[in-house]
Amino acid sequence: MKFEFFLAYRSLIRSRGNRFIPFIRTLAVTGMVIGTAALMITAGILNGFEENMIEKITGFDAHLRISNLRDAHFQKDTSLTQEFLSLPHIHTMAPYLDEEVIIRFKDRSEGILLECMEEEDFRRILMPSKKPWAGRVDFSGNSIYLGKGVADILGVSPGDTVDLLLIKGLPSPTNPARIQAVQVTGIFSTGISEYDKSLAYGGLDMGQSFLMAPDRISGYQILLDDTEFTDEVSAALVDKLPYPYYSVSWKDRHYTLFRWLETQKLPIILIFGLIALVAAVNIISTLVMIVLVKEKEIAVLKSMGMASRRIKKLFLMDGLIISLTGSVLGVLLSLFIEWGQMTFGWFTISSDVYFIDRVPVSISPLIALIVMGTAIVLALISSFYPAAKASAVKPVEILRYE
Incomplete structure (x- = not known):
């Protein structure tokens, strides 16, 4: 010392x-x-x-999304999927279709974002972060999995039938609103009330039929094996994606x-x-x-x-x-x-x-x-x-x- x-x-x-x-x-x-x-x-x-x-x-949203600048809904590109699945850190790449619609039950209605994808892809990419509140996930037929906030506003529970309305432009005899009756099979909670009030999920086939977009998608959702590689994979996608495709990461979507x-x-x-x-x-x-x-x-x-x-x-x-x-x-x-x-x-x-x-x-x-x-x-x-x-x-x- x-x-x-x-x-x-x-x-x-x-x-x-x-x-x-x-x-x-x-x-x-x-x-x-x-x-x-x-x-x-x-x-x-x-x-x-x-x-x-x-x-x-990162739990309720895909780590990366690929969309198309030219078309809101475009044909699947199998070669694109195979090429990107070979990149390191990409675990899953799944097609999805989304659209803003109005959901109505009796005399109540609410605007929501409807996302449609295969049930297996939904369970793998988006389901882990969602706490089942009531019912279950079942995308067979005309059915949806609804956010708890929307369910509370409408007063619906699993088993109820609701209407989905899609309005493009000013409704008229030549441009009627599209209406689809669907059954609520389950209700989920993300823990974030703003998202629970605005989200609903359904099967890809149901979405393509309702939106009159057969064999068309809004893009691809990508799940990584580790979110730390988000920037690295995003940069690789930017280099490889041909025009008019572009990628958006979860960081970009929630930048604010x-x-x-x-x-x-x-x-x-x-x-x-x-x-x-x-x-x-x-x-x-x-x-x-x-x-x-x-x-x-x-x-x-x-x-x-x-x-x-x-x-x-x-x-x-x-x-x-x-x-x-x-x-x-x-x-x-x-x-x-x-x-x-x-x-x-x-x-x-x-x-x-x-x-x-x-x-x-x-x-x-x-x-x-x-x-x-x-x-x-x-x-x-x-x-x-x-x-x-x-x-x-x-x-x-x-x-x-x-």
């Missing part, structure tokens, strides 16, 4: 005969604990919301949502980072008071030949001990709060608004390292002034009347 560290340990941890120093040391460590924990929990909550949103979105989240991160972290800054300032006041209280001891050390630079190191070591102790305890406290929140749900929120029923906290090792590193750097910077003041003590003036 180096001499400076030994003295710092004795003065901070095992100080005897003076209760003031342990008290202000405890306050400094407590401030660092609160500042570190506040910053980590804030970053963990933001990270938790982002991870939850990504999980929800994630852009909003990124915009919120910086000011929130800066605001809570001020707590850590206050803790660093508290270290300055703590060390300055220690210097004032221990001026006599510092003078004795200098009179015995201890160099000023070693005195400076001593107080820098004091600041390092306080910051390390406070930041480590702050990290442990924040990890305990994360575990308790995700296990017991101490703080609940509305699932209709925030997609989850409890405040999500996800503290990654990277967040912990960044916060701890920042806390230690701030503490060392804060220790420079008290250390310089201590090294400038003049033994003659302090010990003159001793």
Whole structure:
């Protein structure tokens, strides 16, 4: 153990005969604990919301979609499917047909997006993220799988028959509205009310018959083996897709949502980072008071030949001990709060608004390292002034009347 560290340990941890120093040391460590924990929990909550949103979105939406710029509905291209299925990380590629329609039950109606695809593809790509609420998935015949929000608005339940209406332009004797009676076989919930109020799924054959688009599709939905490769596969598709085809990833489709989240991160972290800054300032006041209280001891050390630079190191070591102790305890406290929140749900929120029923906290090792590193750097910077003041003590003036 180096001499400076030994003295710092004795003065901070095992100080005897003076209760003031342990008290202000405890306050400094407590401030660092609160500042570190506040910053980590804030970053963990933001990270938790982002991870939850990504999980929800990549669950109820395809990772990538291929559409046609020229035609809203176009013929299947088997060669295109075979070529892209050979690309790495593409797990499934399925045709789909979608259209905005009106759904009506008795005297109630609502606008929805109807997506039609093969039942096997639906179960593989979109079904895992949907919580069955009532009934079951069955795309045989004229049937649909309805979002819970739409079902609540219309007042329907599995087994009821509803009408789908498609209106193109102004209805007239030469342009009548298309009407298709379908049976509701099941109701699902995604956990996001806005999507539950606007989505319904059906079989591809039923959709092509209702939309009078035989053997035509709106595009392909692509499922990847890992969402981390979304950008890589999207770039590969851009290079290989011939005109007029184009691809859109889940990030592109929900760009505004994630852009909003990124915009919120910086000011929130800066605001809570001020707590850590206050803790660093508290270290300055703590060390300055220690210097004032221990001026006599510092003078004795200098009179015995201890160099000023070693005195400076001593107080820098004091600041390092306080910051390390406070930041480590702050990290442990924040990890305990994360575990308790995700296990017991101490703080609940509305699932209709925030997609989850409890405040999500996800503290990654990277967040912990960044916060701890920042806390230690701030503490060392804060220790420079008290250390310089201590090294400038003049033994003659302090010990003159001793």
